[in-house]
Amino acid sequence: MQFWDPRVEEMPVEDLKKRQYKLLKSLVYRLYSFSSFYQERMDAVGIHPDDISTLEDVKKLPFMVKADLRDSYPDKLFTVPQDEVVRYHVSSGTTGKPTVVGYTQNDLDLWTTSLARALTSCGIGRGDVIEVSYGYGLFTGGLGLHYGAEKVGASVVPTSVGNTERQIELMQDLGVTAIACTPSYLVHINDTAKKMGISIKDDTLLRIAVLGAEPWSEKMRERIEEEMDIRAINIYGTSELSGPMFTECSERDGMHIWGDIALIEIVDPDTGEPLPNGVKGELVFTMLQKEALPIIRYRTGDITLIMDEPCPCGRTHPKVARLMGRVDDMLIIRGINVFPSQVEHALLSIPEVSGHFMIEVSRKGALDNMLVRVEMNPEAFSDRIDDLIAIKQKVHHTLKGSLNVAADVDIAAPGSLPRFEGKAKRVIDRRNI
Amino acid sequence: MESEFIIRQISIFSENKPGRLASVAKALQEEGINIFAFSIAEANGFGVIRAIVNRAEDAHKKLTELGFMVSFTDVIAVKMRDQPGGLYETAVMLGDAGINITYSYAYSGRDGAVLIIRVDEVEDAIRAIKEHGGELISNNLFT
Numbered sequence: 001m002q003f004w005d006p007r008v009e010e011m012p013v014e015d016l017k018k019r020q021y022k023l024l025k026s027l028v029y030r031l032y033s034f035s036s037f038y039q040e041r042m043d044a045v046g047i048h049p050d051d052i053s054t055l056e057d058v059k060k061l062p063f064m065v066k067a068d069l070r071d072s073y074p075d076k077l078f079t080v081p082q083d084e085v086v087r088y089h090v091s092s093g094t095t096g097k098p099t100v101v102g103y104t105q106n107d108l109d110l111w112t113t114s115l116a117r118a119l120t121s122c123g124i125g126r127g128d129v130i131e132v133s134y135g136y137g138l139f140t141g142g143l144g145l146h147y148g149a150e151k152v153g154a155s156v157v158p159t160s161v162g163n164t165e166r167q168i169e170l171m172q173d174l175g176v177t178a179i180a181c182t183p184s185y186l187v188h189i190n191d192t193a194k195k196m197g198i199s200i201k202d203d204t205l206l207r208i209a210v211l212g213a214e215p216w217s218e219k220m221r222e223r224i225e226e227e228m229d230i231r232a233i234n235i236y237g238t239s240e241l242s243g244p245m246f247t248e249c250s251e252r253d254g255m256h257i258w259g260d261i262a263l264i265e266i267v268d269p270d271t272g273e274p275l276p277n278g279v280k281g282e283l284v285f286t287m288l289q290k291e292a293l294p295i296i297r298y299r300t301g302d303i304t305l306i307m308d309e310p311c312p313c314g315r316t317h318p319k320v321a322r323l324m325g326r327v328d329d330m331l332i333i334r335g336i337n338v339f340p341s342q343v344e345h346a347l348l349s350i351p352e353v354s355g356h357f358m359i360e361v362s363r364k365g366a367l368d369n370m371l372v373r374v375e376m377n378p379e380a381f382s383d384r385i386d387d388l389i390a391i392k393q394k395v396h397h398t399l400k401g402s403l404n405v406a407a408d409v410d411i412a413a414p415g416s417l418p419r420f421e422g423k424a425k426r427v428i429d430r431r432n433i
Numbered sequence: 434m435e436s437e438f439i440i441r442q443i444s445i446f447s448e449n450k451p452g453r454l455a456s457v458a459k460a461l462q463e464e465g466i467n468i469f470a471f472s473i474a475e476a477n478g479f480g481v482i483r484a485i486v487n488r489a490e491d492a493h494k495k496l497t498e499l500g501f502m503v504s505f506t507d508v509i510a511v512k513m514r515d516q517p518g519g520l521y522e523t524a525v526m527l528g529d530a531g532i533n534i535t536y537s538y539a540y541s542g543r544d545g546a547v548l549i550i551r552v553d554e555v556e557d558a559i560r561a562i563k564e565h566g567g568e569l570i571s572n573n574l575f576t
Contacts, residue, residue: 376446376502383444383483383506383551384535385476392478410478413446415500 004120004152005113008260009315016259016316021055023288024263028052028061031294035079037072038296058263058286059274064298066099069240074100080292090138091239091337101140101239102292108147110289111242114261115148121249121256121315122233124178124208126153131167133181133189134213135335136160140243141213145180154178161185161335164192171204178208180235182335183216183224187366190228201229210235210247214332214368215323234322240298241285246320254307254319262287264318265297266306269327277308282327283320301327329427331361333368336405340426343372346402352380352391356417362430372399373410375417435559438569439507441489442549445482446502449475457482457496464488464495469575470549472538483538485510485549487576507555510570511562513539515546523548523567530561544574 003009011019028049031038041062042048051060069077078085085102103111124130130149134141142160149156157174159167161181168189170176179186186209193200200206206228212235221232236255237244241262246255257264266281267274275281283302287295303326307319331338340359348355357374374395382388388411395409420426447453454473461468461484470485486492489505496503511527513519520539527534527550537550547570552558562569 378502381444381446381502381504383442383481383504385474385481388446388479388481389476410448413448413500413502416448 002120002123002125003315004117008258009117009121009256009317011259011316013316017055020259020263020288023260024055024058024286025049025052027286027288027294027296031079031296035077035294037077038294055263058265058297061286061297063272063284064296066240066299066301069099069101070097073097075102075293077294078102078292079294080104085292087143089140089143089239089243091140099239101242103242104291107242107290107292110261111144111245112147112151114242114245114258115144115247116151117258118235118245118247118256119148119152119154119210121313122208122210122247122252123231123250124149124152124154124210128154128178128208129157129174129176129205130154130178130180131157131159131171131176133159133161133167133179133185134244139335140237140239141180141335144237144243144245145210149178149180164189165196168193168196168198168204171200171206172198175205177205178210179206180210182213183211183220183232184214184334184363184366184368186211186224186228186232187220190224191366201227206230208233212236212244212247213335215325218322236320236323238300240293240295240300241287242290249311249313249315251311251313254311254321256311256315256317256319259317261289264306264320266304267299269303277306277318280305280324299327301330303327331359331370331427331429333361333370333403333405336403338370338403338405340424342403343399343407343426346398347372347374347395350391350395350398352377353395353411354414356414356419358417358426358428360428360430363432368431370405370407371410372407373412373417375412375414378414435556437571437573438509438559439555440485440510440549440570440572440575442506442508442551443484443486443489443492443496444504444506445484445496447473447480447482449478449480454482456499457501460495460499460501461486461492464491466492466495469542470538470540470547472549474536483536485575506551508549508551509555509559509562510575511548511550512568512570513546513548515541519546520548526565526567527562530558530565530567532558532561 032049047060084104087103089101090098132145136142208231210233224232233248235244235247263286265284269282283300285298303324304320354375360371362369392409399407467487472483474481513523535551539548
């Protein structure tokens with residue numbers, strides 16, 4: 001059994017909890033003293049750092065939600081001066097406004113350490129050649145995995161997303177053994193390889209894939225593993241935490257959340273009340289060591305549970321089960337988060353169409369396909385087909401610009417789409433994941 | 434007097450779904466509206482039904498009530514010889530007159546063949562066609 005940092009990873013649970021408590025305590029003191037945002041938040045619920053006297057007292061602290069980050073655009077929640085920030089990443093927000101996350105050098109080092117432990121735990125290290133086929137750039141996936149894989153001594157091929165045939169050629173020519181990407185992209189790679197007359201199973205050395213950034217099921221894992229004769233490993237993270245950070249270990253039964261890096265809770269999504277281990281609820285993160293952008297009791301919107309039994313791999317850090325869904329209506333399209341509210345916001349900026357729309361998601365081959373059906377405003381109706389096609393293209397471009405993901409567009413007649421009383425159900429997801 | 438030759442076409446938006454044409458036709462039947470000429474233009478996912486009818490106002494009202502997106506479009510009707518070469522003659526005349534056609538469709542009825550054309554500047558087109566010896570059909574024939 002290989003460990004990156006055995007002293008930490010096998011630390012007795014009691015010692016780990018003591019360490020978490022110490023980190024939490026100093027984090028809360030630091031934020032209360034140096035951040036007006038956190039001080040106001042804590043004062044508002046009548047909590048002083050002195051009230052935190054056990055690890056369980058974390059539940060006294062107020063929650064953070066995605067809107068807090070959006071509302072503090074770009075960097076109002078940062079607690080270090082700009083000259084200590086060495087990197088920014090940016091993700092799309094719920095209403096078209098992005099959220100910015102920032103990192104000090106220590107933040108980047110800790111992120112990389114988290115991934116080094118994780119990759120080692122699932123069996124990736126020196127000697128491996130890994131294609132990092134997550135997007136490089138503002139998205140955290142590419143650069144995160146890049147540094148994590150370099151750290152464990154693997155040879156990184158920074159393929160990013162796209163140019164799939166080239167990726168397959170490189171896979172063969174460089175003897176690639178591992179890949180990190182979205183599960184749907186891996187299926188796309190496999191399909192493309194078949195068309196090229198290449199079998200991933202027989203004609204490449206690929207043996208392991210680290211897959212995440214979008215929902216996928218055990219069924220899909222079985223299909224991928226059987227078809228390509230590889231091991232498929234689940235990875236978890238969001239940009240608010242830093243990026244992708246945690247993977248399954250070689251047991252492939254839950255993801256270890258490093259306790260010295262993050263304190264996790266499961267809460268009732270409706271009441272916010274903490275739930276015991278083993279019970280399904282919303283995953284909440286407190287990042288114990290983050291400097292540039294502290295995260296306290298951040299509600300991820302992801303539904304899962306904390307697994308109680310000790311892991312046979314020997315790691316003592318708590319595990320969360322495979323994600324079981326979302327609290328909100330967030331969609332993940334080709335690895336990009338999309339909220340129906342973003343679509344609505346974008347459509348409302350186009351005078352030719354109304355705010356009545358539906359989103360239909362399906363898989364075209366291996367790739368997610370999003371169709372936005374929107375009602376046209378009668379005033380914009382023209383007998384000329386060209387004018388109507390122009391409206392369609394305008395909607396397409398506007399959506400692409402605000403969602404960062406392309407959508408097919410269907411123009412519908414006024415009154416033809418469903419109307420909703422109460423909460424709108426504008427999403428039809430036909431993906432079989 | 435150009436206005437005599439301006440004909441009101443009704444244009445109806447239609448999603449590409451089975452039965453859409455039938456529901457338009459049913460509505461016109463129920464109102465006792467007669468269709469003189471008719472065409473469907475289609476694009477990816479939707480189409481536009483264009484028709485010359487008697488009582489265009491009534492047709493517009495009825496279809497709008499039923500939830501259709503309808504608009505009026507001014508078009509002109511050029512008379513053609515209903516013989517081989519008839520369209521050629523008309524097309525040459527339109528070309529000589531400098532008419533830029535957005536779209537067109539034709540029908541052949543009791544009184545001969547007719548080419549319906551949609552242009553950007555209707556009145557200018559009417560004048561130019563007349564100057565080049567074209568024969569236009571008055572809108573009172575479509576009532």
